[in-house]
Amino acid sequence: MIPGAFEYHRPKTLVDAVTMLASLGEDARPLAGGHSLIPLMKQRLSAPSHLIDLAGIGDLRTISEENGALVLGAMVTQRALLASALVQVKAPLLIEAAQQIADPQIRALGTLGGNVANGDPGNDMPAVMMCLDASYVAQGPKGMRHIKARDFYHGAYDTALAAGEILTAIHVPIVAGQGTAYEKLKRKIGDYAVAAAAVVLTMANGKVATCSIGLTNVAPTPLWAKDAAAMLVGTTLDAGSVKKAVAAAEAITDPASDGRGPPDYRRKMAGIMLTRALARAASRAA
Amino acid sequence: MAKINVTMTVNGEEVSGLAEPRTLLVHFIRETLNLTGTHIGCETSHCGACTIDLDGVSVKSCTRFAVQAEGSHIRTIEGIAHADGTLHQLQESFRQMHGLQCGYCTPGMILRAWRLLQENPRPSEDEIRHGISGNLCRCTGYQNIVKSIQHAAAALNGETFAEAAQ
Numbered sequence: 001m002i003p004g005a006f007e008y009h010r011p012k013t014l015v016d017a018v019t020m021l022a023s024l025g026e027d028a029r030p031l032a033g034g035h036s037l038i039p040l041m042k043q044r045l046s047a048p049s050h051l052i053d054l055a056g057i058g059d060l061r062t063i064s065e066e067n068g069a070l071v072l073g074a075m076v077t078q079r080a081l082l083a084s085a086l087v088q089v090k091a092p093l094l095i096e097a098a099q100q101i102a103d104p105q106i107r108a109l110g111t112l113g114g115n116v117a118n119g120d121p122g123n124d125m126p127a128v129m130m131c132l133d134a135s136y137v138a139q140g141p142k143g144m145r146h147i148k149a150r151d152f153y154h155g156a157y158d159t160a161l162a163a164g165e166i167l168t169a170i171h172v173p174i175v176a177g178q179g180t181a182y183e184k185l186k187r188k189i190g191d192y193a194v195a196a197a198a199v200v201l202t203m204a205n206g207k208v209a210t211c212s213i214g215l216t217n218v219a220p221t222p223l224w225a226k227d228a229a230a231m232l233v234g235t236t237l238d239a240g241s242v243k244k245a246v247a248a249a250e251a252i253t254d255p256a257s258d259g260r261g262p263p264d265y266r267r268k269m270a271g272i273m274l275t276r277a278l279a280r281a282a283s284r285a286a
Numbered sequence: 287m288a289k290i291n292v293t294m295t296v297n298g299e300e301v302s303g304l305a306e307p308r309t310l311l312v313h314f315i316r317e318t319l320n321l322t323g324t325h326i327g328c329e330t331s332h333c334g335a336c337t338i339d340l341d342g343v344s345v346k347s348c349t350r351f352a353v354q355a356e357g358s359h360i361r362t363i364e365g366i367a368h369a370d371g372t373l374h375q376l377q378e379s380f381r382q383m384h385g386l387q388c389g390y391c392t393p394g395m396i397l398r399a400w401r402l403l404q405e406n407p408r409p410s411e412d413e414i415r416h417g418i419s420g421n422l423c424r425c426t427g428y429q430n431i432v433k434s435i436q437h438a439a440a441a442l443n444g445e446t447f448a449e450a451a452q
């Protein structure tokens with residue numbers, strides 16, 4: 001399995017990379033960890049004529065805290081994310097999700113930027129980022145802009161990123177007292193989700209004060225289940241309220257039928273994952 | 287497409303060769319450097335037979351272009367034994383504990399275990415199983431691979447591993 005021929009570029013600065021991407025046009029693609037792009041190129045489902053390797057740009061690998069948000073460079077690998085003490089303390093949901101992505105070798109090279117920019121509904125980070133209300137920083141020929149994760153995903157492999165734009169960083173708001181959980185059903189370790197659910201909530205006096213829900217791999221895009229989450233605010237997460245919210249979340253899914261099961265099964269599994277994630281997130285809320 | 291000269295350090299030695307940009311690192315290692323100990327199982331990033339050590343992490347060399355490895359430090363199965371030819375403890379433990387049958391997955395398993403024991407010198411059985419979750423074996427059922435790694439970890443820590451191979 002050999003990919004089609006292409007020209008390889010390794011710019012040293014972001015400015016050079018953006019200029020290159022703009023001047024080489026439609027057939028040029030950024031290359032990050034390569035663990036989604038190279039498999040697609042081997043199958044000739046993707047055949048870019050230029051690859052712009054982002055690995056030479058040093059400042060895309062930093063993890064920091066700025067103005068109440070975690071700022072994660074696009075080229076931070078899943079492995080580096082898992083090793084970050086700052087992320088472990090400030091955003092344990094990212095750790096829980098990263099642990100369930102693929103296997104050690106793939107996590108060593110696969111990047112956060114690649115995971116969220118890829119646009120494959122099977123990727124785990126997009127629904128988590130929607131759940132956390134993260135935003136992405138995009139740098140293009142016309143300058144820099146922020147795009148909310150919740151507005152980023154338009155369809156399978158169709159995102160808000162314009163031609164020539166490179167995703168440089170992800171901003172994740174840090175909120176104290178949140179309980180979070182990511183529940184992922186997979187056929188085997190290292191596989192994409194049959195269905196998965198991310199939950200972020202806060203509790204006050206035994207009742208849900210705020211709630212956000214993200215769903216993975218049960219529609220052409222990751223889903224932010226806004227209405228389902230709103231139904232839980234003010235409840236004690238009693239069985240009746242959870243059941244209603246889960247039904248509302250299941251109703252917005254539109255799963256594909258593939259080796260991971262038929263749509264009805266995956267829709268139900270999304271509901272089960274959500275039920276479990278709600279219980280676990282509540283048990284962790286301060 | 288024009289070939290590019292690629293230089294990297296493999297098993298402590300600086301080597302270079304010509305590669306098309308689309309040449310996969312595993313093909314470069316096997317066919318240009320003639321180091322055929324690194325195997326190709328699936329070529330789809332699933333099996334881990336092609337696992338090597340690249341700049342201090344285990345990677346699947348079928349999912350990397352050779353040109354991306356410019357300037358990298360790589361270790362393959364050929365660079366695991368000691369300089370005098372005696373086996374590394376992991377190789378010795380795989381031999382003693384029957385950690386291989388056909389041997390196809392073994393170079394990848396050993397390279398992954400080699401890095402795992404540096405990341406975590408005293409892994410639990412569960413940590414070993416998660417640590418090698420990117421490496422498939424079609425023969426052993428994994429029991430003796432896990433025991434081989436436990437055996438090697440114990441020996442490297444100056445301890446003894448009491449269990450026998452199954």
Ligand SMILES: Cc1cc2nc3c(=O)[nH]c(=O)nc-3n(C[C@H](O)[C@H](O)[C@H](O)COP(=O)(O)OP(=O)(O)OC[C@H]3O[C@@H](n4cnc5c(N)ncnc54)[C@H](O)[C@@H]3O)c2cc1C
Pocket residue numbers: 029030031032033034035036037038039054074075100101102103106109110111112113114115117118122123124125161165166167168190191192193330331332
């Ligand atoms: C066997 C296997 C199992 C896997 N299992 C999972 C799983 O369970 N969950 C999961 O989430 N993922 C899984 N993955 C995918 C893996 O996590 C990828 O690493 C990830 O999807 C893409 O990140 P990357 O850095 O490898 O990006 P690449 O493959 O390099 O790029 C992916 C796409 O994003 C674009 N891109 C990359 N970076 C940028 C950027 N900074 N700006 C703009 N565009 C960019 C590229 O042009 C390309 O189109 C699996 C992969 C394999 C091979």
Ligand code: FES
Pocket residue numbers: 325326327328329330331332333334335336337346347348349
């Ligand atoms: S040959 Fe590379 S993972 Fe199977």
Ligand code: FES
Pocket residue numbers: 385386387388389390391392422423424425426
């Ligand atoms: S020993 Fe045969 S595949 Fe592992």
